[in-house]
Amino acid sequence: NAGVTQTPKFRILKIGQSMTLQCTQDMNHNYMYWYRQDPGMGLKLIYYSVGAGITDKGEVPNGYNVSRSTTEDFPLRLELAAPSQTSVYFCASSLIGRGRGETQYFGPGTRLLVL
Amino acid sequence: TQLLEQSPQFLSIQEGENLTVYCNSSSVFSSLQWYRQEPGEGPVLLVTVVTGGEVKKLKRLTFQFGDARKDSSLHITAAQPGDTGLYLCAAYFSNDYKLSFGAGTTVTVRA
Numbered sequence: 001n002a003g004v005t006q007t008p009k010f011r012i013l014k015i016g017q018s019m020t021l022q023c024t025q026d027m028n029h030n031y032m033y034w035y036r037q038d039p040g041m042g043l044k045l046i047y048y049s050v051g052a053g054i055t056d057k058g059e060v061p062n063g064y065n066v067s068r069s070t071t072e073d074f075p076l077r078l079e080l081a082a083p084s085q086t087s088v089y090f091c092a093s094s095l096i097g098r099g100r101g102e103t104q105y106f107g108p109g110t111r112l113l114v115l
Numbered sequence: 116t117q118l119l120e121q122s123p124q125f126l127s128i129q130e131g132e133n134l135t136v137y138c139n140s141s142s143v144f145s146s147l148q149w150y151r152q153e154p155g156e157g158p159v160l161l162v163t164v165v166t167g168g169e170v171k172k173l174k175r176l177t178f179q180f181g182d183a184r185k186d187s188s189l190h191i192t193a194a195q196p197g198d199t200g201l202y203l204c205a206a207y208f209s210n211d212y213k214l215s216f217g218a219g220t221t222v223t224v225r226a
Binding site for chain 2: 048108
């Protein structure tokens, strides 16, 4: 199993450009998550999905959109990139999400720089 | 948003020394996890603690969950350079299935 894979690894965007961060998992997990990690700030949840066709906002959803058309894929869309979106983005997945210690498996991250 | 505080923010020690990292909250956790993250990679789960007062050991790492389930600590004995990394605590609160993360402790072990 490859686990959770993310592409691209690194991207530079100009202000106002758009892009999609790709995330795929091959563990047949129901739950998928997008986080952003800023220095000294920990990981903040952007969006999550409890299954194909179902998504919901996390703590910091503004400026982002997601879709979940299949169990495997959970892309994150930035429509109008802003410098505040410069960050490292992590996708994660878990089999279930009942909040009692379920393990989340993380991808290697996408480093995004908006200039 | 539930707040998790980690201390210290940075820790630099010599190989062979011991270290302890702390994670605290004003709210009760339903469970708490410790992750380690190496540069350029995603976090990897080290342990999950669920029961107040629980102690778990993973080789040279000892994890403790406070009796009141509001705090946790990670102790590393005889640290090695391979222990270098960012240590993150993360907690589930009540029945919320969203994981809340602390800001992390950056540990550097010098050879």
